[in-house]
Amino acid sequence: MLDERLLKNYAKVMVHYALNDGRGINKGDTVFLVGQECTKDLFTTIAKEIYAAGGNLITSYQPNNLRDTSLVRFLLQTGTDEQIGFFAEPYWKGIVEASDHILFIISEPDVHYLEDIPASKISSINSSRAPYMKMREKKEQAGKLSWSLCLYGTQSMADEAGLTLKDYWEQIIEACYLREEDPVAKWKEVQKEIETIKDKLDALAIEDLHVKGEDVDLRIRLGEHRKWLSGGGKNIPSFEIFTSPDWRGMNGFIRFNQPLYYSGKRIAGVSLTFADGVVTASSATENEDALKEMIAQENADKVGEFSLTDKRHSRITKFMATTLFDENTGGAFGNTHVALGNAYKDTFTGDMAAVSDEQWAEMGYNSCPKVHTDIVSTTNRTVTARLRNGTEKVIYKDGQFVLD
Template identity: 85%
Template structure:
């Protein structure tokens, strides 16, 4: 087992508390943070908790036993519980959590990445669907500008094994990706964020109507839609180098293959291929766990695009597959990455006041609504992205893994 030294742990905690939360601004004195993590990540959990208190914040903890096959309560419930138990949702509790917190911080860590292996996808989907009201509560408060969230990663032997790395190599990717060897990683993150925001602002200024993504394994049209803006992580994920938007789902046409696996409901899905017609997935396949892919897409509105994203290789120090979406969707390497998410759209890509928009208006603008699913699928193969602008001109905006913008 690799343990971070105290200096790196403190820097990691400072990045999360002083930068990541509050959308890249860090928490304010008196803010309340809901901190979620498993036993295997205890040292980072404690370091973050202490950093929250040092910043004058308050803490609500959701500290969980490790999810490993022979001891996982989640697996036990799925194997032995009734449908009513699997679908149980304690609304007053979760409503209270959302009302009481200003920020939510998740430490992603899988002590056994295959702890749900062998269980029916339908039962896992039932359990995930039960949390949809919680996600809606969070989304509403976030739209009001009263809630922020962030994610970070704690490496385990199981995750390293899945990625084909030693645990030392796995942690080295985390340390490099999060700039933890910098003297002041918080300052470094703010500098990188400014550079990414400059790219984002140039994309907004172009007035893009539609994108054409073309490569050996992709020929896809994505309609951006009215009143959209591009976003960067802004602290919501650590690390985050992607620049993304939520397109008008109705204007997605063509085919795309993905050379990176994804994980859904505890299952690894590889070799994904999707074909869209007028925004809807009309053909899908996978070389591994295709049943899990089909189960995911069968959820209401999970057959539509909620996000389109590009990562510039010049910012990301992630060079290896990491077996977790948080890192894989931010991979740099030779060609950066393209990813789309099936399912729920990000409404903060709207240019105006989110809180003033009705559900009917979101629908009219082509924002996909799917609280049960938002699943990123990633490709690191080379591709060229051409934008058709509202003035009917075309310009290449992304090639060989980086943005090309004046």
């Protein structure tokens, strides 16, 4: 669906903006590039752009995950527990040590390729990758690793979203500014605007937030030593502004009008209730067993992220059936999303590398390497901040930030 110019622009955005936290790669950097065979044209264009920039490549070019031929599905159907839980530690340790950046091209040639696989088995294979995520997190905290994601649309994904493949790709092209003469410059301009909002939020010294709407009444304590972050290249596209709050200060309920996709399962109609930071009630109108299986993972019943998107920045107006885009929806009211599971430690205001696991726990940063799952709502809501000086201020209303 992309001509040569749009492919080239997509690659430029990923290589010269997205990686290295919005700065682009440096000569001599090594990129671990991951994608399925259906992404071949974008995969090879990005690879060539990395080489042209003086970078090096480690590639993971994988067979398409189709229901009839998926190796992952075959393993889950026929493998032993030992095979499903296999983790090649020396290999993954070597990948993390050798890489300066990790770039995933997200794509699903068959959205439902794990249909009918028990959620418990899918959780097992996800759990086996937890050590790899810990390795990545440690290197990222030391400032020696960056990562980013981008999307490659397929007919299956378009069908799931109720769009034609052309309309699906139109959302990608518009959201990623691929028709701009200089899309990298455009991204840096937008990022600067988002950073201005983020800096204003940090300056407010917020104690806690009250999120109120027809389907939400939620109080969130931010916690000490926190700052707000924006995507800054970690996702393309990314318009959200988010933080990892003190999980212990989450109280109330929230319902989500957007489905999520977890381990190949579509989970819709999610409702969560929190008391003192823990999910005390959960339900879903579709695949509730998968939701409960996810929440049952250690510390996945606690919040790792709270995020808001300003509709003025995002050009995404359609449901896209993938978190990368749905958590950045603009539309009429922007979006609110909450992630269950692992916290983002780079929301800490100090030196991440100097903080012990015990200190992270004392500050209320949730630790859950197995899960970080975003759940999205695009309904209208008002967010009121209670500041440390006791005053209250509306910071978000009708889908946009309202800051002086």
